Amino acid sequence: MEKKKAKLSLEKKHNLTGWAFLLPASILIFVFCFYPMSQAILLSFRKTGGVFNGAANYARILKDKTFQQCLFNTFFYFVIQVPIMLVLALMLAQLLNNPKIKGKGIFRTLIFLPCATSLVSYSMIFKSLFAPDGVVNRVLMAIGLSSVDWFQSTWPARWVIVIALIWRWTGYNMVFYLAGLQNIDYSVYEASYIDGATPFQQFMKITIPLLKPTILMTAIMSTSGTLQLFDESMNLTAGGPGKSTMTLAHYIYNISFVETPKFNYAAALSVCILVMVAVLSAIQMKVGDKRD
Amino acid sequence: MTKFKQIISYTILVIASFLSAFPLYYMLCGATNQSIDVVRGRLIPGTYLIENFKTLVDMQNLGLAMFNSFRNAIVITVVTLLICSIAGYGFEIYHDKGKDILMSILLLAMMLPFVAIMIPLFKMFTSWKLVNTWIALALPSISTPFMIMLFRQAARSFPHDIIEAARLEGLSEIQIFFRMFIPVMKSTYGAAMTVTFMNAWNNYLWPTIILQDSKAITMPMLVANLKSGYSVDYGMLMLGVLICTLPTAIIFLCLQKSFANGITGAVK
Numbered sequence: 001m002e003k004k005k006a007k008l009s010l011e012k013k014h015n016l017t018g019w020a021f022l023l024p025a026s027i028l029i030f031v032f033c034f035y036p037m038s039q040a041i042l043l044s045f046r047k048t049g050g051v052f053n054g055a056a057n058y059a060r061i062l063k064d065k066t067f068q069q070c071l072f073n074t075f076f077y078f079v080i081q082v083p084i085m086l087v088l089a090l091m092l093a094q095l096l097n098n099p100k101i102k103g104k105g106i107f108r109t110l111i112f113l114p115c116a117t118s119l120v121s122y123s124m125i126f127k128s129l130f131a132p133d134g135v136v137n138r139v140l141m142a143i144g145l146s147s148v149d150w151f152q153s154t155w156p157a158r159w160v161i162v163i164a165l166i167w168r169w170t171g172y173n174m175v176f177y178l179a180g181l182q183n184i185d186y187s188v189y190e191a192s193y194i195d196g197a198t199p200f201q202q203f204m205k206i207t208i209p210l211l212k213p214t215i216l217m218t219a220i221m222s223t224s225g226t227l228q229l230f231d232e233s234m235n236l237t238a239g240g241p242g243k244s245t246m247t248l249a250h251y252i253y254n255i256s257f258v259e260t261p262k263f264n265y266a267a268a269l270s271v272c273i274l275v276m277v278a279v280l281s282a283i284q285m286k287v288g289d290k291r292d
Numbered sequence: 293m294t295k296f297k298q299i300i301s302y303t304i305l306v307i308a309s310f311l312s313a314f315p316l317y318y319m320l321c322g323a324t325n326q327s328i329d330v331v332r333g334r335l336i337p338g339t340y341l342i343e344n345f346k347t348l349v350d351m352q353n354l355g356l357a358m359f360n361s362f363r364n365a366i367v368i369t370v371v372t373l374l375i376c377s378i379a380g381y382g383f384e385i386y387h388d389k390g391k392d393i394l395m396s397i398l399l400l401a402m403m404l405p406f407v408a409i410m411i412p413l414f415k416m417f418t419s420w421k422l423v424n425t426w427i428a429l430a431l432p433s434i435s436t437p438f439m440i441m442l443f444r445q446a447a448r449s450f451p452h453d454i455i456e457a458a459r460l461e462g463l464s465e466i467q468i469f470f471r472m473f474i475p476v477m478k479s480t481y482g483a484a485m486t487v488t489f490m491n492a493w494n495n496y497l498w499p500t501i502i503l504q505d506s507k508a509i510t511m512p513m514l515v516a517n518l519k520s521g522y523s524v525d526y527g528m529l530m531l532g533v534l535i536c537t538l539p540t541a542i543i544f545l546c547l548q549k550s551f552a553n554g555i556t557g558a559v560k
Contacts, residue, residue: 092308
């Protein structure tokens with residue numbers, strides 16, 4: 001009886017220690033993530049000064065032409081860039097996972113290196129590379145194409161952002177896939193090769209199913225990252241020409257801190273982004289779960 | 293594997309490596325050339341490094357920005373690693389229903405876009421009179437669900453026998469964490485350190501909002517300043533970009549191995 005009591009209190013003690021260990025981190029997340037989120041939701045239903053405003057801020061969003069433009073831009077980046085980047089990353093990871101390839105370390109380092117540059121820095125590099133008489137236009141002219149005024153026209157400017165994003169993040173995602181692939185025994189690939197599987201079949205039937213949890217994680221991270229895109233829009237194209245490359249986050253920043261502050265309206269826009277991220281992540285999780 | 297397939301594999305890898313490295317090589321060339329040559333797209337390293345450095349130091353407070361960036365990034369990294377690893381350990385080793393539920397709630401924070409919470413955060417720190425301080429800069433970023441998850445996954449592979457043995461030896465729970473867990477989990481800490489330091493060093497949106505005083509300038513803010521003004525000195529700009537990139541690049545190159553191992557542990 002005595003012994004049981006002692007054991008129980010020991011368990012209780014360990015339980016409490018556990019709570020003490022995880023409490024600081026949890027409190028920080030509640031204070032600096034969940035609480036501000038609830039504040040943003042409250043703000044979005046009020047006018048400047050704190051008067052309750054109903055859904056007026058949300059009604060205004062529906063009529064906001066700039067918002068529609070930024071929403072389109074952001075979704076363009078999302079729809080084009082995320083799939084290209086993830087497929088490229090998967091392909092490179094599969095190539096690097098092959099034990100017969102030599103110099104893996106060097107390839108991996110070079111492909112990952114862009115991730116070490118800050119978003120502001122690489123925006124500057126790409127701005128200079130795609131300048132009217134920059135390196136890219138010189139290459140285009142050298143191979144007989146005409147040069148493009150990248151930052152003065154809508155679509156080329158959008159493509160520069162997509163290219164820059166792919167450059168910056170492919171290696172990052174590749175590292176996660178490489179890590180995931182290391183948990184797959186390479187003999188699976190060899191066996192399927194003997195059975196006559198083509199590389200494409202191996203990719204579709206072995207790599208993708210086995211990496212599904214990792215792919216899901218990177219897809220959710222990329223979705224959330226793309227919908228929050230800010231540094232590139234701000235520093236690479238300054239949202240221009242006009243507002244044709246401006247992202248939602250850049251727009252929210254502008255109406256909160258650049259023009260006369262409209263915090264309440266900005267909060268309503270933020271809540272929209274939150275809903276979009278949540279919906280897209282939920283869809284991805286649903287799709288990811290389906291083939292189980 | 294046939295010879296043909298091998299050649300294709302190498303070709304793809306070489307092209308990918310070239311495309312990844314080229315903009316960085318371009319940055320190196322830019323930093324060592326005159327502005328006019330950078331604009332002309334000169335792709336050979338030049339001899340103008342010292343002059344570019346002088347112009348940069350004359351125009352911007354490089355030393356201050358470096359100091360601020362290093363202090364911010366180091367403080368954030370150390371505190372993040374400590375708080376998140378102990379939480380991840382706590383969630384896994386002492387897990388019960390309540391803690392598992394809390395963990396899944398915390399994971400929801402991963403989905404909260406930062407832009408959505410930045411305005412209330414800014415208001416919060418304004419009312420606490422902490423605008424322009426590095427505390428306000430650090431606080432929102434030192435506890436992230438991603439890091440807690442990374443350490444929770446790592447703790448999963450930590451043998452329970454070690455904990456039991458250590459308890460019998462009379463070590464307290466916190467001593468077990470510091471003396472047993474941390475030394476074994478070096479590669480996880482390496483990976484977490486690389487990611488956290490890079491994010492802290494490269495962060496731009498939150499610093500531009502919360503640090504409005506020019507004395508609190510960080511390296512990415514300094515680089516963003518370089519392009520404003522009527523005429524841009526591209527040599528100087530590229531040197532600024534290079535200096536801003538070096539610390540994270542060096543840390544990544546040094547910790548590469550443990551980075552890869554730590555991430556491998558996390559996605560298992």
